[in-house]
Amino acid sequence: MKNQAAWLTEAKAKPLKVGDAEYYTPGADEVLIKNSALGINPVDWSIIYEKFPNVIGTDVAGEIVEVGKDVTHLKKGQRVIGHCVGLMTNDPKDGAFQLYSICKESNVAPIPDSLSFERATVLPLALSTAACGLYQENLLGLPLPAKGTKPNGKMLLVYGGSSSVGTVAIQLAIGSGFDVVSTASKHNLEYVKSLGAKAVVDHHSTNLVDQLVQALEGGTFAGGFDSICTDDTLKTCVEVAERFGGGKLALTKPGAGGDMGKNVTGSSMYAATIAVQSPAVAEGVWGKWVPGALADGTLQAKPDPIVIEGGLAKCQEAVDRHKQGVSAAKVVVKL
Ligand SMILES: NC(=O)c1ccc[n+]([C@@H]2O[C@H](COP(=O)([O-])OP(=O)(O)OC[C@H]3O[C@@H](n4cnc5c(N)ncnc54)[C@H](OP(=O)(O)O)[C@@H]3O)[C@@H](O)[C@H]2O)c1
Structure with a gap:
């Protein structure tokens, strides 16, 4: 060959x-x-x-x-x-x-x-990235997705739901029982809703933080996943977390994170290391969840x-x- x-x-x-x-x-x-x-x-x-x-x-x-x-x-x-x-x-x-x-x-x-x-x-890369951010212990440490998981009443912010990484992060988080509030440009609001997000806010809105907080008030705030990680998106995620008294943020920008605000900490993921750093996460997502979720349409x-x-x-x-x-x-x- x-x-x-x-x-x-x-x-x-x-x-x-x-x-x-x-x-x-x-x-x-x-x-x-x-x-x-x-x-x-x-x-x-x-x-x-x-x-x-x-x-x-x-x-x-x-x-x-x-x-x-x-x-x-x-x-x-x-x-x-x-x-x-x-x-x-x-x-x-x-x-x-x-x-x-x-x-x-x-x-x-x-x-x-x-x-x-x-x-x-x-x-593929979006899957490993989202999996690291949502499930690795030093990031959000959420429970792994599994077929039949019931909603747990907790709310997750996924900033940038129309990006490749955000698209998968939303679907994985729902598979773990979380309700998701997300952001996108106006022309992508319906697309992100079609992924299962409970609410999607235009990230060009002037009162973006207020709208996100209002949407997230439907349950217990469980943290944020910033798929985009510009200075502006980070600032928004930190402000939202602060309004809930603090929380953890998962960040796609290598090296980003640390203490980011009042009781707000951030950590960045490195997708290539998924199986080395967290074999249980790789097994839970790639091995156990993805094949069935693709077959039954849970994962688009x-x-x-x-x-x-x-x-x-x-x-x-x-x-x-x-x-x-x-x-x-x-x-x-x-x-
Ligand atoms: N750490 C890791 O291991 C790892 C792995 C993979 C990716 N990444 C990083 O993760 C980021 C996302 O990657 P991706 O492949 O998912 O990107 P992508 O699909 O190329 O991102 C495109 C989307 O980003 C949104 N966007 C662009 N600029 C924005 C801004 N200033 N504010 C808000 N939204 C904005 C757009 O949303 P609208 O069109 O709806 O406005 C667009 O749908 C990249 O920075 C990438 O380098 C990191």
């Missing part, structure tokens, strides 16, 4: 260069996926890798073609999504922008036959993909397209 990758030849080199890559053998707890679609994330145009040449990208959807000897939950021929962790390992085998990628079994989930690879690949593969056809040669165009900004959408490359 021959592999090819869209190589990042040196730091910030542009364009990505398509060339041969190794056909990898999975380690004991890994699988090799033949990729059919790749998702683009902000990290793909903002991160600086430590080794070159390297293969960037985190999100793949495709078919398992090889399994490591200790893999128990997955098998050859399965249609799956996978979160590649090259950001952590700096190893080209763990990058997404290639025909075949390695993923840890812990970061892979089967998908229903009815779900296309292009739609499914919107999920959203936001909608903007599909760019043409294979690895289009990865650079896709990254550039994402850099222009997206609104309730994910740029995806079809291989």
Whole structure:
């Protein structure tokens, strides 16, 4: 078998260069996926890798073609999504922008036959990020999602519900029994409601904090998840938490956090470490919840993909397209 990758030849080199890559053998707890679609994330145009040449990208959807000897939950021929962790390992085998990628079994989930690879690949990094923020002990430490969980009367703020990460955070939090109040631009309010949020406030409103507080008063305040993490969004989340006497915030911006206000603390997540730092979270989300939730529609593969056809040669165009900004959408490359 021959592999090819869209190589990042040196730091910030542009364009990505398509060339041969190794056909990898999975380690004991890994699988090799033949990729059919790749998702683009902000990290793909903002991160600086430590080794070159390297293969960037985190999100793949495709078919398992090889399994490591200790893999128990997955098998050859399965249609799956996978979160590649090259950001952590700096190893080209763990990058997404290639025909075949390695993923840890812990970061892979089967998908229903009815779900296309292009739609499914919107999920992987967003899933790991949201899972870290909601469930890791040093972040919000919420109970894991499970089928049949009843509403617990607690309210969570998810700022930025139309982003990829926010979209999944809302759905996971509901799966854990929480009611969610979220924010988005006016044109995305209905979209975020369709994910199950109890209330969605236009984040351009002048009285945003008051509106969020009012919506959150329907239950016990359980903290906040800021998917966006600009100075303004952080300030809003802190002010809302202060109005409830304080609380914890989960933050997507690496390194953000600490003491943020009166009785308000924030911590940032690092999605690539999900299985290393919190195997129980990876197992609870990727292993136990995602397959069933995708099959019964509890987890929607959203936001909608903007599909760019043409294979690895289009990865650079896709990254550039994402850099222009997206609104309730994910740029995806079809291989
Ligand atoms: N720490 C980690 O491990 C990790 C992992 C993944 C992502 N991240 C970070 O998490 C963030 C979200 O990633 P993503 O892929 O979910 O992003 P995304 O889908 O590209 O975000 C797009 C959305 O962001 C909203 N938005 C943009 N600017 C905004 C602003 N100033 N105020 C409020 N909303 C704004 C837009 O909402 P409207 O169009 O509705 O206004 C849009 O729908 C990024 O900063 C990313 O780098 C961190």
